[in-house]
Amino acid sequence: MMIEKSGSIQLKEISLPEDASPELRELAQGMVRVKHLYRSALKVAVTQMEILDEEFASLYDHTPIHHIEYRIKTVDSIVDKLKRRGHEVTIDNIFAHIQDVAGIRVICNYLDDIYYLRSLLTRNESFKVIREVDYIKEPKDSGYRSLHLIVEVPIVISEGTLHLPVEIQLRTIAMDMWASLEHELRYKSNRDFNETEAARLRLCSEAVYEVDREMQNIYQGHAPEYHV
Ligand code: 0O2
Secondary structure, rough: HHHHHHHOOHHHOOOOOOOOOOOHHHHHHHHHHHHHHHHHHHHHHHHHHHHHHHOOOOOOOOOOEEEEEEEEEEEEHHHHHHHHOOOOOOOHHHHHHHOOEEEEEEEEEEEHHHHHHHHHHOOOOOEEEEEEEEEEOOOOOOOOOEEEEEEEEEEOOOOOOEEEEEEEEEEEEHHHHHHHHHHHHHOOOOOOOHHHHHHHHHHHHHHHHHHHHHHHHHHOOOOOOOOO
């Protein structure tokens, strides 16, 4: 199942004041172009994941992918990230410094499915993995776990072939549950967690990881790692 989380790209998404300068107008036009190009890269990457998913479904009893979500980063989020990293907001700086304009989240059934998909992606000749961060083996301080890959995807446009980065986040259903609720708690309720709450979230993340490992063992018919 594929879930698109962003809508279509339109200039009106970028609200310009009536007296906007020519530079600002040019930047807005550039943003539309950026989004169009990254949307093409996203389509190529999503199609590839879809092909793998369909192949598994036809060949095996088990499919590693539960579902896929994808999105183009919002203009506000791109601008925030550039500023946070101390860069001027320019089109060139988006291409140079932002690697997650196009993002895919692949929700897997079991832990091993993540590493199996990773091995397929790294073997794919047309997708070059340019960055990998394993937040499963080394979770973030928040307790966040996922495997992040940045892959360069080729897109053919009128001017030739462009290679653009796409961020692929791979995580289990359980990790996704934790990340969604933590994100909801942290951002939607606009709260800063105190130390105790942050520690409780980390404990939840560890508990979720234990569940992932035990589900994996049950699936593979292995003995439990602990006794209940
Ligand atoms: P969006 O666009 O809304 O999805 P950054 O932290 O963004 O400056 P980097 O290296 O890009 O730098 O970030 P990182 O930490 O490798 O991955 C960023 C993305 O991972 C986030 O997207 C989240 O989707 C996810 N993520 C990272 N840390 C956490 C966390 O503690 N909790 C949750 N729930 N998700 C996390 P964005 O940037 O929020 O943006």
